[in-house]
Amino acid sequence: MCGIIGIASAKPVSGNIIEALKKLEYRGYDSAGLSTIDDGKISEKKCSGRVNNLEKILFENPSKGNLGIGHVRWATHGIPNEINAHPHSSEVVSVVHNGIIENSNSIKEELIKKNYLFKSQTDTEVITLLLTSYLKNLDILDSVHKTLERLEGSFALGIIFKNFKDIVIGARRGSPLAVGYGHEENYIGSDSYALKSMTNKISYLEDGEICILTKDKVEFYNSEKNKINKEILTLSNDENKTTKGDFKDFMSKEINEQSITSKTCLKEYIDHLRKDINFYNFPINPNEINRITLIGCGTAYHSCLIAKYLFEELSSITVETDIASEFRYRKIKFNKNNLYVFVSQSGETADTFAALDLCNKNKANTCAIVNVVESSIARAADFVFPIHAGPEIGVASTKAFIGQMLVLYLLSLKISKIRNEITDQNYIKNIKDLNNLPSLIKEVLAKRNEIQNIAKDFINSKGTMFLGRGLSYPIALEGALKLKELSYIHAEGYPAGEMKHGPLALIEDGLPVVVLAPKDKYFEKTISNMQEVIARGGKVILFTDDDSEIISENIRYKFNIPKCNDYIKPFLLTLPLQMLAYYVASFKNCDIDKPRNLAKSVTVE
Numbered sequence: 001m002c003g004i005i006g007i008a009s010a011k012p013v014s015g016n017i018i019e020a021l022k023k024l025e026y027r028g029y030d031s032a033g034l035s036t037i038d039d040g041k042i043s044e045k046k047c048s049g050r051v052n053n054l055e056k057i058l059f060e061n062p063s064k065g066n067l068g069i070g071h072v073r074w075a076t077h078g079i080p081n082e083i084n085a086h087p088h089s090s091e092v093v094s095v096v097h098n099g100i101i102e103n104s105n106s107i108k109e110e111l112i113k114k115n116y117l118f119k120s121q122t123d124t125e126v127i128t129l130l131l132t133s134y135l136k137n138l139d140i141l142d143s144v145h146k147t148l149e150r151l152e153g154s155f156a157l158g159i160i161f162k163n164f165k166d167i168v169i170g171a172r173r174g175s176p177l178a179v180g181y182g183h184e185e186n187y188i189g190s191d192s193y194a195l196k197s198m199t200n201k202i203s204y205l206e207d208g209e210i211c212i213l214t215k216d217k218v219e220f221y222n223s224e225k226n227k228i229n230k231e232i233l234t235l236s237n238d239e240n241k242t243t244k245g246d247f248k249d250f251m252s253k254e255i256n257e258q259s260i261t262s263k264t265c266l267k268e269y270i271d272h273l274r275k276d277i278n279f280y281n282f283p284i285n286p287n288e289i290n291r292i293t294l295i296g297c298g299t300a301y302h303s304c305l306i307a308k309y310l311f312e313e314l315s316s317i318t319v320e321t322d323i324a325s326e327f328r329y330r331k332i333k334f335n336k337n338n339l340y341v342f343v344s345q346s347g348e349t350a351d352t353f354a355a356l357d358l359c360n361k362n363k364a365n366t367c368a369i370v371n372v373v374e375s376s377i378a379r380a381a382d383f384v385f386p387i388h389a390g391p392e393i394g395v396a397s398t399k400a401f402i403g404q405m406l407v408l409y410l411l412s413l414k415i416s417k418i419r420n421e422i423t424d425q426n427y428i429k430n431i432k433d434l435n436n437l438p439s440l441i442k443e444v445l446a447k448r449n450e451i452q453n454i455a456k457d458f459i460n461s462k463g464t465m466f467l468g469r470g471l472s473y474p475i476a477l478e479g480a481l482k483l484k485e486l487s488y489i490h491a492e493g494y495p496a497g498e499m500k501h502g503p504l505a506l507i508e509d510g511l512p513v514v515v516l517a518p519k520d521k522y523f524e525k526t527i528s529n530m531q532e533v534i535a536r537g538g539k540v541i542l543f544t545d546d547d548s549e550i551i552s553e554n555i556r557y558k559f560n561i562p563k564c565n566d567y568i569k570p571f572l573l574t575l576p577l578q579m580l581a582y583y584v585a586s587f588k589n590c591d592i593d594k595p596r597n598l599a600k601s602v603t604v605e
């Protein structure tokens with residue numbers, strides 16, 4: 001992961017580098033640093049911890065250079081400390097890096113034999129010293145190309161040079177890099193979001209390409225060292241969507257926004273006049289699909305699991321799900337009648353991108369469900385379904401999950417309609433019921449005080465379980481993931497019917513257990529599993545739309561979601577679990593938007 005920024009300007013750049021790094025902190029936040037060219041020399045400032053610490057260092061000892069690079073780190077090689085923080089500089093060159101250099105050990109050995117000294121434990125420093133060695137005999141462009149040729153793995157790089165005081169170089173293989181155009185200044189950044197307050201004119205580097213920025217111009221070269229032209233895109237101005245507003249943190253803002261984001265998404269896809277779902281120009285004929293494989297990581301993978309149940313319920317297509325990091329190394333039998341659906345909020349997740357790349361190399365049919373439409377995954381897929389959730393900044397995914405489930409549900413309805421596997425009546429009813437989703441979301445979110453109370457039971461618990469069956473099983477997994485990543489409490493999601501095959505042994509007196517039991521075809525079975533937990537001392541918190549009193553006995557707390565269409569229940573069950581994780585983490589004073597050890601965009605394997 002990690003975030004990088006580079007600026008070539010007519011005026012001092014450190015202030016803008018700091019602002020951009022703050023925006024990039026979602027990619028990594030265990031250390032930060034910048035390099036500028038001050039009085040003809042490389043001046044490097046680094047710290048462990050957040051960008052705020054770097055800002056303090058600059059306050060006491062300002063950098064005045066008009067050209068610089070900056071970095072926020074998510075450690076891969078070497079612990080997160082000041083020495084391992086980027087940039088990594090020699091006397092002549094300074095480098096920031098996002099990605100992993102897989103052959104760094106062998107290059108390091110070679111350089112040590114040539115008497116180069118390494119200061120850090122990072123893989124990045126081999127780039128600095130390799131480049132330093134080539135610069136002795138080659139010009140700047142040849143040195144960079146020669147260095148890149150030696151590297152195995154993935155990278156996005158920002159480089160500045162002591163002897164070329166007006167140049168910033170950017171390079172990309174596997175990790176994203178955007179280029180921005182300003183007035184008397186130009187930029188590179190890990191994403192367009194970091195550059196947005198400075199420019200809305202953006203190009204994207206493709207794998208193997210490099211760019212050379214000065215304050216007045218940007219030149220692009222391909223891996224054969226030929227000069228190339230790049231398309232310049234104008235981004236929409238949604239800066240207001242990327243601030244917290246009156247909210248304490250991005251996560252509470254993003255949870256709260258879900259009624260609006262789901263409404264926006266429905267508006268984009270549903271034609272209410274014709275009572276139909278629009279997927280204009282979808283290049284694949286659903287009648288020719290006999291298998292769908294849904295691929296993602298983490299929360300995005302949980303939306304794939306939900307979609308498996310939905311597609312199976314609504315169509316006769318065989319559906320499988322795969323975790324991207326597993327899929328990319330499996331021996332897959334590709335078939336022209338298979339559709340591969342990639343789900344990713346950021347559209348930059350390295351494992352998901354690699355799995356898509358594998359499909360592309362095998363000429364498979366692909367589509368992507370993403371939030372960031374300018375992302376690498378969106379650009380590499382045959383077709384893109386945006387989820388229209390707006391920027392998601394909190395590391396824990398919330399509104400994107402709702403958006404992913406929603407688009408996947410619409411896709412399953414539309415595909416079964418085209419294949420004549422759903423009646424017109426049911427198709428129209430399901431679309432009509434979806435109209436209620438935004439107001440139902442609002443209704444559930446309004447019950448936040450109840451969840452705040454429930455959360456108190458979890459603060460001192462050493463662990464917990466989330467149980468559900470059918471469509472509620474992936475939601476149980478998602479609830480457990482949210483709780484563990486935000487509050488650091490061990491949480492397991494399980495299909496309720498699996499408990500007796502082992503996990504029941506974990507139930508002991510007072511252990512909080514979340515049970516998801518909406519009134520669907522699994523209801524009675526889940527309630528029986530719940531009784532087995534209660535009988536062993538489990539403290540059950542039940543989430544349901546059943547309002548009978550009988551099942552309330554011996555239940556610690558019962559949270560009711562509104563009655564609705566069975567396919568809408570997973571959406572409504574997700575909301576209290578997001579709030580639960582949020583409040584438990586708040587009570588424990590955890591960092592809500594930036595949980596420890598994590599990053600928003602996982603651009604390393």
Ligand code: F6R
Nearest residue numbers: 298299300344345346349396397
């Ligand atoms: C959890 C979370 C992660 C992401 C995963 C995939 O709250 O956010 O599990 O869902 O890293 O990221 P994207 O969707 O960007 O591919």
